[in-house]
Amino acid sequence: MNFRDVMALAKRRGILQAAYEPYGGVAGFFDYGPVGVRLRRKIIELWRQHFVLGFGALEIDSALIGPESLFKASGHLSEFDDLLVECLECNKLYRADLLVEGGGALDRDGIAVALAGKKCESCGGKFDVPRPFNLMFSTNVGAGRGTPSYLRPETAQGIFQAFPWLLRQNRGKLPLAAAQVGRAFRNEIAPRQGPLRLREFTQLELEHFFLPNDEPELPNPLESIEINLVPAKGKKKSTTVGNALSSGIVDSSLVATHLARTQNFLTSLGVAKDKLRFRQHRANEMAHYSSDCWDGEIYTSLGWVEVVGVAHRGDYDLSAHDSSSSKEFRVPLPGTEKEREVWVPNIGKLGKEFKGKAKSILEAIKNVDIEPDISIKANGKTIVLSEEYLSQKTERGSEMVFPYVVEPSFGLDRILYCLLESSWKRDGEREWISLPQETSPYDLLVAPLMTKDRLDEKAQEILQSALDMGVDAYYDEAGSIGRRYARADEIGIFFSMTIDHQTLEDGTVTLRERDSKNQNRLSIEDALDKVRR
């Protein structure tokens, strides 16, 4: 099963197709159809079970458009802003900073200067002036010129900027896990390979915050999870998560924890263990915010496809928003509560004595430890503040620190693609999607053997009770029964229930299981009970 086949099936069976298809399509954008939406929902639900529910994560849904200041702080404005340079002869496009030695350390002008003498590596032609290309879609908020804003390039910033609010919701406690499912946007230069490289995509992200000196340990039940690791240095290794952590292959216990959770989640979706590996980023492929990152990759006909990144982001994001915004993003470090006596200015007396100069005096002693008879410089004069202008008070406080964060970030579209490719089975003429029931788009096909003798009425009746029970059921009465099984198989419906004449007599139906094609005759109640998840 290759890329072409999967995309043809996806279109034929209502999973996905190019967006704006009647207008020729727009590269990098896709529409999901009825079956595709069901598959996405199932994946998201399973993800929520693994990473949100039963884990106490706080789930949010933040705005898609953000102000420039936010993305200045997050680093996306500068880091997503590649300087590209084009060869005037052969029109090849290069990353300017990669052409210049030490280009990463230079600013834009520096790169332009260093580039002046360089020639195109492939044809020896001259370069055009370098031009910036930002991966973020820009827009303006409001009327007139408006406020420069961007579509978010990752859902994560929505969580980081909301951290003070979320911390309150968590009643000030760490660790705190915050989750978000939503779309993110990147104006890729050349999107290809359909749902694997999109300009608009869906992320499933968890941000797991903790105190630097109190990183959550690897939970016991996860220690024995087996995973395939490809470290940046050293050899590929299959081992348990516990071993990986104790031997130092994985440095952080929380990263190890989320590698294990990720392994559990992906295999429960139906991904085969031997087609799943975690590859550590080398220093030079690390994102600007990340200090350690492991990509979860699934093997497909296109090679290894990255579907998740488990990144240690340190305090990069919170400290960035702390210094760029007016909010406090640090938290008090428990056990460091202290009382101390401090001197504070007596503003009333200062005002009376120094009148208009009082303001500059206060300005001068801001952020300075003061005590009686301190000399300060204000308005070019040296002033000695005696005890009468000061008073003493007791200050209570803690040392403030930035929490660290570990982030597992999943690409829904990529997961869906990999799942389709890997679960598509073929046996002669028969083709079917062999997904576990949890991720199948429907639980049950309800089909009358024929549309006469009121078999269809009976089938409709059973359909309704199945739907009432919360079973995802699909009704089909068109064509031969074999044809309907085939249709159901192709979108991965897990069970098929057939209503025949005997059903009318004794209330039994045949229940067929997709993968084995085995059939059993059961009472309607038993059958529905078996189908219900």
Add this chain to the structure above:
RNA sequence: GCAGGCGUGGUCUAGUGGUAGGACUAGGGCCUUCCAAGCCCUCAGCGCGGGUUCGACUCCCGCCGCCUGCACCA
């Protein structure tokens, strides 16, 4: 973005300077007691825009999209 190739119903495809056929799928009907049976009928297509021409799906140009390679890819 560059170079090359390609673009015909939902899918796979045939074809011509005089506006298109097939197979599969789908829908309707007949028939049918369990894995795409059969018969009848039906829906639906030359990616978009210009140019040449009496006439363009066909030739030319531009754009869009797809594929391959290069470059890019938190």
